Amino acid sequence: MVINFVLCTIYLSFTQPHSFHVTMTSSFSSGSSSSSSSSKPWIYDVFLSFRGEDTSKNFTDHLYFALKDAGINTFRDDNELRSGEAIQKSRISVILFSRNYANSRWCLEGLVKIMECWRSCRQLVFPIFYDVDPSDVRKQTGSFAEAFAGHEERFVLQTDKGKVATWRMALTEAANLSGWDLRNVADGHEAKFIKKIVGEISRELSSTYLFIAFYPVGINSRVQQLNFLLNAGSNEVCIVGICGMGGIGKTTIAKAMYYELFHSFDGKCFLANVREISQQQNGHVKLQEQLLFDILKTDKIKIGNVDRGMNMIKERLHSRKVLLILDDVDKLDQLQAIAGSRDWFGSGSKIIVTTRDKHVLTVLGADRVYMAREMNDIEALELFSWHAFRTSHPVEDYKVLSEQIVDYCGRLPLALEVIGSFLFGRSIVEWKSALEKLRRIPDDQIQKKLQISFDGLNDDTQKDLFLDISCFFVGMDKEYVLPILNGCDFFADIGLGVLTQRCLVSVNEKNKLIMHDLLRDMGREIVRAQSPNNPGRRSRLWIREEVADVLRRNMGTEATQGMAINLLKGNDMKVDLNVFCNLQNLRLLQLNHVKLAGGCEYLLRKLTWLCWHGFPLSFIPDGLYGENLVAIDMRHSNLRQVKNSKFLLKLKFLNLSHSHYLSRTPDFSRLPHLERLKLKDCRSLVEVHHSIGYLDRLVLVNLKDCKQLRRLPSSFWKSKSIEILYLSGCSKFDELPEDLGDLESLTILNAEDTAIRQVPSTIVRLKNLKDLSLCGCKGSTSATFPSRLRSWFLPRKILNPTNLLPPFHVTSLSLRDCNLSDDALPRDLGSLPTLTNLELDRNSFQSLQRSLILIYL
Template sequence: MAVLSELPEESSSFSSTHCNSPSTCGANSSTQAHRYDVFLSFRGLDTRHSFTDHLHKALIDANITTFLDDEEIETGEDLKPELENAIKASWASIIVLSNNYATSTWCLDELVLILEERMTSDHIVIPIFYHVESTHIRKQQSRFGDAMAKHKQMMEAETNANKRSELAEKMDRWNKALIEVASLKGNDVNGRFETELIEEIVQDIYRRLHVPLRNVRPLLIGMKYHINFVTSWLKDGSLHTADILTISGIGGIGKTSLAKYVYGLYCHEFHTSSYIEDITRKCDGKFNGLLDLQEQLYNDISKTNLIKVHDVSIYTTKIENVLIHKRVLLVIDDINTLVQLDALLGSKGFHPGSKIIITTKDRWLMGSCALFKTNIKPKHVERFIEGLHETKSRQLLCFHAFICNHPKEGYEEVTDKLVKYCQRHPLALEILGKSLHNRDLAYWEGFMEGLRKESNFLINSVLRMSFDSLSTKNDKDLFKHIACFFVGIDRDVSETILEACDINTRSGITNLIHRCLLSIGSNNELKMHQLVQEMGRFEVCKESLDKPWKRSRLWCHKESFKVLKQKKGKENLQGLALDMRILEKEKLGASFELKTDALSNMDNLMLLQLNYVHMHGSYENFPKELRGLCMHGFHLKSIPSDLSIENLVALDMSYSNIESFIGCYTNPQRLEKRQKLGGSSFKVKKMLGSLKILNLSFCKQLHSVGDFDQLPALERLILRNCISLLDVCDSIRQCVKLVLIDLSYCKKLEKLPQIIGMLKNVKIVLLDCCNLGESQIKNMDIDSLEMCIYNKIGVNRRTSFSSFVGIIPHDSKSFAISLPRSLVRLSLAKNKLSNESFPMDFSCLSMLKELYLDGNPINSMPSCVRALPRLEILSMGKRKKLKSVEYPPRTLRELFINPDDVYCIQKVVFDPEMSPLRLSITWIDYTYLLESKIGSYEIEGIIKIQEMVTVEEKVLHSLGWSNLDLLNKKHVGTNSSKSEIQMIYEFGIFSTMYEAEEMPSWFRHRSVGPSKSFAIPSLSSSSLNNLKGLHFCYLQR
């Protein structure tokens, strides 16, 4: 009985790829005959239950349609017709040549047919020399010689002359076939692990037949949006340029699956193609790894086998020469370094129409490669892949855990917890789903509990590849620091602290972002995928799995508490975090008192968090090398005088009981002692001379802050919600490096030093909900300010750029003159400004880049806006009377014009010398505008909607409206006074959409339902130039 492994019908999206010829797959008529990818020829006596069985399973698992005959047949019987048909219906044959292969006339007949098919078509033949020598086959020696001698004896013993003649002809064909197959390039099993060889064979078949692997399909759940994007990019029909698409994202996010799937669908549409997979792993630590990949690429695209060379540059030159002469589709998967990229693609460019897809964890790798240092640079598009939607994440997990799209009854809650843990990461969902397949609910719950203690090894191993790609110890240490302590912390604050820890953050953070290990949030905070963070912490755990005190960083509160309790901390510790509130919730450590001497041996500790920890003993035991100290809920009323903090750059004592902060001497008794000894002339060491960040927010007992002359390096002073604070000492004028002052919600603050206006580096002053008089504000010199928020007047959350939000005076016509000339961002949102009351002169704001006018009753763009020479962003949304935006500045990059009332906006007009296509324009969806029956709407050069009654009749005729009387009921026609049908002109194409009672006969593409999909003619076809319009008609049922 034959085992026929074919694709299920539901995999129709893959089945089209099986029509792809190993070369170009030109005619569809020929491809229909190919039912299988691979025909397996083997001697059952030797390998049926061992090598061939394992190979067959591997091919099936890889979605490679395989024919394997499962019946033994006696020697001498003729080849069954279905086997002959199967050979002809296969793209390739794998021949397992074993010791007894030639003893079977059936095998020899198969061999002859396979080689004949190779001669007459593109049939691929891959011989496997299974513990036999190719020379023995070619010269018919050893077991092969014995077998052929026996066949000769049988021929000679035949008494029937006709049969003897037929056998002689067969013998001749068999001899020639053995010589030919022995000369082909194949795979030798001798001295190799069979599993490795089988993997290579499967990958070779996949590469040469372009068969998408079976395991791609489930990984594509939730990837439809990305598939559509890449497909559109591939089929844009551009034959005059070569295009490069970079797909980036963290490991396991779906980059390879996406590229592999799209490649399998479209590789046959190019002159030649190649898929180079898993480059990082194949090059890692292997001397010839890159050379092997170059050989594979060259052989794929040139369709020749080059004599092996051992020079990367020679291979690169040969690859370049092919790439510039052939239209190719390349997938370069998991590229990691510029060396790899330049070696595989060179610098000469590509043949017009070529498409190159690159998957990488380094988002900025392409920008530095040799291709972009030439005069003719290829077009480059980047696609960054983030996690799946929550619904699709649930579906993917259930696919692997339950073999369906939803959880089993009773598993809903634990499924949702697991989906949340995976943070929309496809590979994590797959691995954990498979781990839980056919497991009971108790096992699921125990598994989840285990994940809280230790992350999954397989997930970590994939994500770790990005970490391993970091080239310097600095970047790896930075990644560990952030993963352990700084996720969610402001980037500027983090950089300040880490720079003091001898970490280069400027280049380091950029490198982490490029490798998708880190991102920056909308509020400038450091963001890291939860699984990436766990991987980073696991790297620290590996320093000592069982003895946490031997690690460099401790972030787990239980472990930190245990180390302090047992006083085991040593000089290896660089950072430690402990929050007693978390342990108290879990009823751990609440009754035990920690001693300060538990820190005495941590000589290299630089980062310390002791939130709500009441320590007893002398604070001189604290490490002397501290750079960042956070002690929320500190129980003492002043900072201990014996606390050595001269090296601190950041001190955060929010939510503490501190009553006063007086420069370096925070203890009033010590201050009194200093005055007795030497009065004001007494010279002391500036104990806080390195401090750059001071945060005493929510210290409700704090009533005074002074002696700022002891804080010469201070850059950020944060006293938010200190509700007892009465004043800030005039000595703040000594803090010449101050950039930010936050006194928000200090409701008793009555005095603000006027000297603040003399601090030229201050950019941000936050005084929200303070009771300062208006005179206090007016007396501030704000020429240097880039953002000032106060008295609940327009709190601006968009802090990624400089901004100014202030009170609009009664004389608004001239208020712009009072604004700082260095202003970069200005928000006048919701100030009830009309065109008549709007300021007339913005000439002083020559540096302004962003202007927000949202929520004002303005009916058109104020004329003064046109005079802003550097304006890049203009927002005019949420305006109920907006009718037009005419001639915005030529420098504009982004325009937001979302009106509340869609009936109002009519036109957006640009300067003749300005191209609107380079703008990012946000406006209401034009389908919504159509449904709203707006009379006319236009964004010049981009979109125009108008009633068809206003369209010239000759234009309508050219668009297919040859019989306008058909739609008279809809008032279509140039003589109508009213039209209910509107025409859209967008990017050079006219379109109409309307409701009808009967579908016009000239609508060719029809369907029942809320949507209709159809293929637009390829951009490379001659019909493109004739594509003038798209018409949509729908019938209400």
């Protein structure tokens, strides 16, 4: 049974902040609507609840003007009918409890509404106890007892008594919150008391309100996903990383998550620009001081040095439940200085780290990592439209252009915002010109943001590795590219690991190297900027027109390390091979379907990759052979023979597929480290050199559709390294020798559509064989399989003890279109223990054996 798993990608997006002001009122309308949804924008910073008769002309008046002077937009409203709406649209409620506060039914109704918003909308609530004991408010004693005695005397109906109970509960809840008591602050001096309150409110506003985004495009799913990873309701100290390439919205996600959660924590801190600040003098100390200041709400803390700061964080915060965001971290020492251990923080604390480098999260021991992805097509077009048109969709005449630009941006939020804003209000002609320019020269603002990751790479080998991939190898197989770049002394295995951890390169499910288009363009722009006006002085060339110009005019220099041009077959561009005399540092060369004139006498010693599809000559000039060559790819060549007078000790890949005139292979003794040989569709090939059997690293041989090939040299069948052998389409290949059983590493044998008449009995020795395909082998209608085939498919425990053979572990067996009849198959074929795929269609069966039927039950 085969089970296919479908992996679903969840696309998540962005939101915007709310705006804030302050309102002030002494009343509340009981007929106002219910508490607002958290998705509504805040209109006011502060709602001030007070008993007008007690304080409106003294303390409240002074507090109002102090808030206004502090830059908090204050709105004074004594209209009771508007207070319910004001409460809902305020971010903070300040309740001024005075002696006669509870005498006002409007104050109590307003208080109930405030506490509803506190519970449901994450509104902050701060009580002020003005000439009243907090316990009187909490327990409704003293003057509050007298007020409630009057209320209960007036209210005799059961519904009214329920309302009184609600008032009592609201008073108790509010009085239990952290606030200010005039008697215990500033020795009762009102002016100092008000200054203290304004300072605390201002600090709370500045630490709470984070600008998130100008235009929201569906933040909820992203926040929900991250909230799930945080396990926000648990008591564990949880560390979650948000990882992704630059410009993908990591900071936006973190801000939205902070805004979602901050109300549930004793202390909260959003440390922005950690990477940038840490590079300043005493940067780590500054970050530590900011953390303690934001959470402890005390005067500016002076630490002195990092070690002292680490101890102070642990001593002062170990019992506090905190929410800490560390934004844009790129080094482990930054994390160690600020959040070095979970026991530095109290139970239930949550730490979110945004980074481009997944490795720092691994070393830190993050509990979970959220990989930020680019937006989906619908979200990307909407975000772009908000910036380009100030609407949620493109203007009709601009729709096609908008889709093209969104495609160019690769659904990266940063690019959508920058380019959308740049194009706002411009004509279609300007849009087309801008898009054409962007395809050649990336936007500088986007380039600088993305290049931060490149600049942060550890050394030049990693930077060269990234530039080579971005210019030449995007979309190619990882196992093909890494040996080439290792041949350039770039330590590519560890280097690719670093690039992957830093979200600059990734490897897809097909093992291909992939890179976001804008990251690719960023790398290419770094190279272009090396010499904007003279391509011949750049380290890498990949633009067709520029490469052609350099070759035609012989403008190459020693600065050129890589060159690639991919022309269509039949192009008449001609190159004199002597142009390479000036390119002695050339490591990577691709000249697909470029024609030649003259010869090359100067050896390209540093060349590691030679890709020349459609190579026009019948032989390879000695000048193109270099001792550092790792891969030669000359598909569709005119080669008739491959003679090499030099040992190519580093060559691992040789691909001469579709070379229709090639009749014989090279002498492999001069290619001792060859690992992969591809000669697919070499229609004239009649002989494979006997030295192939002595290649002890050769793992793949592809001879598909070599229609003149009848057999392989006897030495080949002695190989201990061959894992994959393709013979399909070799219509004259008629024999698998008994030595087949000596290919002990063979895992895949594909011999479809050959003339093979007999499968040798020694195949039972191939204990690693997983995939066997003999489809279309019609060399014999009755003797395709040996008499002992029956024993291949039996587990070890069933075999005759006197003739033990290893069990046959084939998982895929293809016998389609082989002219097989009922008696051509072994009776116990269905007993194969590992078989998951069996193809028997287009044969001459009258019925299926019972053992075969059982396979499908």
